[in-house]
Amino acid sequence: METTLSITGSIARFGSDPSLVPTESARAVARLSLMDWAAAALAGLDEPVARITRELADEEAGAAQATLFGLARKVPARMAALANGALSHALDYDDTHFAYVGHPSVAILPAALAVAERQGASAAAFLDAALIGMEAACRIGHWLGTQHYNHGFHQTATSGCFGATVAAGRLMGLDTAAMRQALGIATTRASGLKSQFGTMGKPFNAGIAAANGVEAALLAARGFVSRPDGLECLQGFGETHAGERTDLAGALAGLGNDFWFEQVQHKFHACCHGLHAGLEALAALKAAHHLQPGSIAGVTITINPRWLRVCNIASPTTGLEAKFSYRLTTAMALAGVETAALQTYSDAICSRPDLMALRDRVVVRGDASLPDTAARVALQHTDGRALDGAFDLDQPMPLSQRRERIAAKVRSLLAPQAAEAILALDSGLGRLGAIQVAETLGRLALSHPCAAVMSPASSDRSSHASA
Amino acid sequence: METTLSITGSIARFGSDPSLVPTESARAVARLSLMDWAAAALAGLDEPVARITRELADEEAGAAQATLFGLARKVPARMAALANGALSHALDYDDTHFAYVGHPSVAILPAALAVAERQGASAAAFLDAALIGMEAACRIGHWLGTQHYNHGFHQTATSGCFGATVAAGRLMGLDTAAMRQALGIATTRASGLKSQFGTMGKPFNAGIAAANGVEAALLAARGFVSRPDGLECLQGFGETHAGERTDLAGALAGLGNDFWFEQVQHKFHACCHGLHAGLEALAALKAAHHLQPGSIAGVTITINPRWLRVCNIASPTTGLEAKFSYRLTTAMALAGVETAALQTYSDAICSRPDLMALRDRVVVRGDASLPDTAARVALQHTDGRALDGAFDLDQPMPLSQRRERIAAKVRSLLAPQAAEAILALDSGLGRLGAIQVAETLGRLALSHPCAAVMSPASSDRSSHASA
Numbered sequence: 001m002e003t004t005l006s007i008t009g010s011i012a013r014f015g016s017d018p019s020l021v022p023t024e025s026a027r028a029v030a031r032l033s034l035m036d037w038a039a040a041a042l043a044g045l046d047e048p049v050a051r052i053t054r055e056l057a058d059e060e061a062g063a064a065q066a067t068l069f070g071l072a073r074k075v076p077a078r079m080a081a082l083a084n085g086a087l088s089h090a091l092d093y094d095d096t097h098f099a100y101v102g103h104p105s106v107a108i109l110p111a112a113l114a115v116a117e118r119q120g121a122s123a124a125a126f127l128d129a130a131l132i133g134m135e136a137a138c139r140i141g142h143w144l145g146t147q148h149y150n151h152g153f154h155q156t157a158t159s160g161c162f163g164a165t166v167a168a169g170r171l172m173g174l175d176t177a178a179m180r181q182a183l184g185i186a187t188t189r190a191s192g193l194k195s196q197f198g199t200m201g202k203p204f205n206a207g208i209a210a211a212n213g214v215e216a217a218l219l220a221a222r223g224f225v226s227r228p229d230g231l232e233c234l235q236g237f238g239e240t241h242a243g244e245r246t247d248l249a250g251a252l253a254g255l256g257n258d259f260w261f262e263q264v265q266h267k268f269h270a271c272c273h274g275l276h277a278g279l280e281a282l283a284a285l286k287a288a289h290h291l292q293p294g295s296i297a298g299v300t301i302t303i304n305p306r307w308l309r310v311c312n313i314a315s316p317t318t319g320l321e322a323k324f325s326y327r328l329t330t331a332m333a334l335a336g337v338e339t340a341a342l343q344t345y346s347d348a349i350c351s352r353p354d355l356m357a358l359r360d361r362v363v364v365r366g367d368a369s370l371p372d373t374a375a376r377v378a379l380q381h382t383d384g385r386a387l388d389g390a391f392d393l394d395q396p397m398p399l400s401q402r403r404e405r406i407a408a409k410v411r412s413l414l415a416p417q418a419a420e421a422i423l424a425l426d427s428g429l430g431r432l433g434a435i436q437v438a439e440t441l442g443r444l445a446l447s448h449p450c451a452a453v454m455s456p457a458s459s460d461r462s463s464h465a466s467a
Numbered sequence: 468m469e470t471t472l473s474i475t476g477s478i479a480r481f482g483s484d485p486s487l488v489p490t491e492s493a494r495a496v497a498r499l500s501l502m503d504w505a506a507a508a509l510a511g512l513d514e515p516v517a518r519i520t521r522e523l524a525d526e527e528a529g530a531a532q533a534t535l536f537g538l539a540r541k542v543p544a545r546m547a548a549l550a551n552g553a554l555s556h557a558l559d560y561d562d563t564h565f566a567y568v569g570h571p572s573v574a575i576l577p578a579a580l581a582v583a584e585r586q587g588a589s590a591a592a593f594l595d596a597a598l599i600g601m602e603a604a605c606r607i608g609h610w611l612g613t614q615h616y617n618h619g620f621h622q623t624a625t626s627g628c629f630g631a632t633v634a635a636g637r638l639m640g641l642d643t644a645a646m647r648q649a650l651g652i653a654t655t656r657a658s659g660l661k662s663q664f665g666t667m668g669k670p671f672n673a674g675i676a677a678a679n680g681v682e683a684a685l686l687a688a689r690g691f692v693s694r695p696d697g698l699e700c701l702q703g704f705g706e707t708h709a710g711e712r713t714d715l716a717g718a719l720a721g722l723g724n725d726f727w728f729e730q731v732q733h734k735f736h737a738c739c740h741g742l743h744a745g746l747e748a749l750a751a752l753k754a755a756h757h758l759q760p761g762s763i764a765g766v767t768i769t770i771n772p773r774w775l776r777v778c779n780i781a782s783p784t785t786g787l788e789a790k791f792s793y794r795l796t797t798a799m800a801l802a803g804v805e806t807a808a809l810q811t812y813s814d815a816i817c818s819r820p821d822l823m824a825l826r827d828r829v830v831v832r833g834d835a836s837l838p839d840t841a842a843r844v845a846l847q848h849t850d851g852r853a854l855d856g857a858f859d860l861d862q863p864m865p866l867s868q869r870r871e872r873i874a875a876k877v878r879s880l881l882a883p884q885a886a887e888a889i890l891a892l893d894s895g896l897g898r899l900g901a902i903q904v905a906e907t908l909g910r911l912a913l914s915h916p917c918a919a920v921m922s923p924a925s926s927d928r929s930s931h932a933s934a
Binding site for chain 2: 048049052053055056059060061062063076078079151152153154157184185187188189190191192193194195196199200201204205208215218219222223224225226227230233234235236237239240242
């Protein structure tokens with residue numbers, strides 16, 4: 001027995017503990033993330049990175065273990081994880097956890113679902129394992145810290161790989177010793193750079209994480225001997241990958257009882273996350289007051305100055321640029337354009353005269369006293385009346401409200417039948433096997449359920465700012 | 468066109484240049500490495516890491532594209548590269564290049580062979596592509612520098628991945644732009660830590676490199692968009708992975724004309740590389756003088772002091788420990804025990820009385836003025852006579868002598884029929900297709916050609932000192 005805490009050992013014990021039962025509140029959020037992820041995945045099916053990885057899977061073929069969304073035949077679990085991970089992050093419309101600045105669902109749900117399907121696990125066991133894996137990613141991500149991220153590593157891919165390993169290993173019944181080996185294998189396999197942002201490499205990084213996790217668990221189950229202390233050992237993953245490693249106690253605090261995963265953020269606007277707080281503040285003002293776009297003389301959006309270099313394209317001309325424009329998305333919100341819908345962000349909308357006129361009355365300001373997650377909005381009316389609003393994404397949203405908003409998002413992304421089938425998972429999961437869940441999503445994928453007519457600007461070129 | 472040199476661009480142009488013809492002297496060395504690699508691969512077939520990765524491949528199955536040594540059916544190229552890479556490095560008896568301190572053949576030949584088989588390329592095209600990939604690994608490895616290695620990254624895996632990408636991409640006919648994309652994909656996929664040394668993770672790292680290279684080339688061929696400057700860009704592979712990046716001009720000097728690969732070192736003793744120079748010095752003394760073990764009063768081995776912490780187990784008791792003992796291997800060499808044979812390194816040999824007696828008359832000394840590759844040996848006879856010898860692995864060995872020694876090594880590792888079939892590749896390659904080469908090796912693997920009876924100590928636990 002160890003006498004000192006170790007990140008690898010503690011996470012391995014957590015991940016392999018058969019008596020661990022996640023809290024119901026964490027499970028409820030995990031179900032929201034499952035629905036959110038499934039919708040983003042199905043909506044991203046036709047993206048180039050989804051097509052390319054699917055073609056690779058089709059070429060390689062192999063054992064019919066797991067569903068690959070958009071492919072008519074099943075493939076090996078490792079490959080399903082790779083391709084489903086990449087396609088579900090292609091639109092960058094999936095959830096984000098700010099404790100480690102990573103996208104947990106796209107890296108870990110594909111790994112867990114593929115392995116659960118291979119194992120014939122129950123849907124409840126699948127989601128518990130995924131939740132425990134996502135929690136492991138949060139904790140290891142906290143231990144690696146922002147230094148790891150700022151150095152250039154994509155936490156979605158790196159911490160995500162360790163989370164995927166835990167989820168896959170748990171579903172395969174690895175004991176603590178084998179789970180340590182699986183994590184050790186993952187330390188030499190995990191990769192993913194932020195310099196890929198803006199290319200297909202960003203969504204692919206999520207697939208890499210998922211596939212690496214499945215592979216590590218499969219090898220450990222067969223007796224592969226790696227290091228049992230691969231994260232913290234001399235020249236281990238933490239040291240070699242610019243890990244902070246200063247707050248081990250914090251990273252492990254409450255592990256097994258508290259699920260940090262509950263604080264995951266779902267995206268409710270199909271644009272850069274830096275725009276969301278402002279859009280939420282505007283939505284609150286709109287809900288409280290009857291705003292007439294024509295009577296607005298000016299708008300001032302104030303955010304942390306870091307966003308000024310990220311999503312402040314003053315006069316966008318393409319749908320992609322629109323996703324990075326405070327001024328245009330503010331105009332959209334005031335004019336009642338649906339900022340949650342993918343097809344909103346078109347080249348055409350950039351030249352709509354009424355929006356351009358509104359856009360040119362928006363001023364964007366930086367204020368370093370604001371957290372990254374917050375925005376202030378000040379409206380001036382032509383009659384001199386002023387309105388102020390503010391929003392912080394970090395403020396807790398009641399579960400019922402999160403559920404409603406995710407339902408609206410799923411319905412905006414998918415055709416009605418597909419949307420309702422996915423939303424039915426919230427209450428129906430306990431009666432299903434993982435195979436049924438995967439096959440249901442697979443059938444929906446093959447019937448092209450995406451509600452959005454993709455604009456030509458929709459692509460894999462996602463934000464340099466996103467996590 | 469670029470106006471400044473870039474490592475990614477230059478290597479991509481080099482790798483994709485259809486008019487590039489390697490020198491005959493480099494090709495001759497590449498053929499030696501092919502034979503050396505094939506023998507190490509077949510001898511390593513029964514190692515645990517080989518079995519485990521083969522089982523994974525057997526489970527996944529899939530398109531019959533490429534031969535996996537030891538498996539009766541073909542598998543997808545990416546998987547053949549993974550498993551053949553791991554098994555060929557399992558014994559750590561393959562070649563090393565000290566320009567980047569990595570094992571080129573085990574990372575790059577499996578990738579090139581698998582893709583050449585998929586493409587139906589000629590054996591000559593296969594070996595040229597592999598040679599060009601191995602050269603790319605040397606050059607990128609030099610650019611990443613010893614700082615990258617000393618930070619904890621396993622150059623066999625990292626630079627090896629880029630070399631495998633070039634080899635695979637060349638065989639798939641990627642143009643320069645697509646080759647840049649392939650290298651860009653590889654930058655977000657490449658991984659491999661030195662902290663895995665002493666575990667199955669070390670040989671697995673070679674397989675990772677090979678599989679990542681095949682994957683990157685396959686994706687780039689399908690139009691995957693990554694970064695065209697992935698090695699050198701802001702937060703690219705070089706910056707994030709502790710790359711030195713100070714000698715770009717040196718890394719690219721003579722590229723296309725000079726093949727650094729020619730200086731690759733083949734292992735002629737089945738033990739830690741730190742012991743080789745001393746064993747060579749002893750062999751030269753034995754060849755020049757008739758040494759009688761019984762008449763030797765003492766031996767002093769002098770090497771660079773860094774080896775004292777690596778392979779200086781004074782009184783080994785297991786076959787594995789014997790591979791890291793100056794004193795015992797010196798006794799073996801003096802007593803005429805074959806240090807090239809795998810089966811030599813057994814638990815039993817550690818307690819052979821005559822060897823223990825000789826061993827106890829060996830003294831090991833460090834001298835920081837010696838390069839890592841050199842050793843001095845001083846023999847004192849019971850009659851007072853003294854003999855001095857020295858050897859530096861870095862001194863050029865004539866091609867004919869290298870060929871002879873590799874032939875002897877191949878014959879010591881494999882059953883006669885297998886050995887001769889592999890040695891016939893040296894002159895016969897030009898008449899073959901890559902498929903024939905791969906299938907020949909595959910048939911030999913299935914007929915269990917290993918000459919060695921594996922000692923129980925033989926395992927994947929390889930040297931912490933090895934590259």
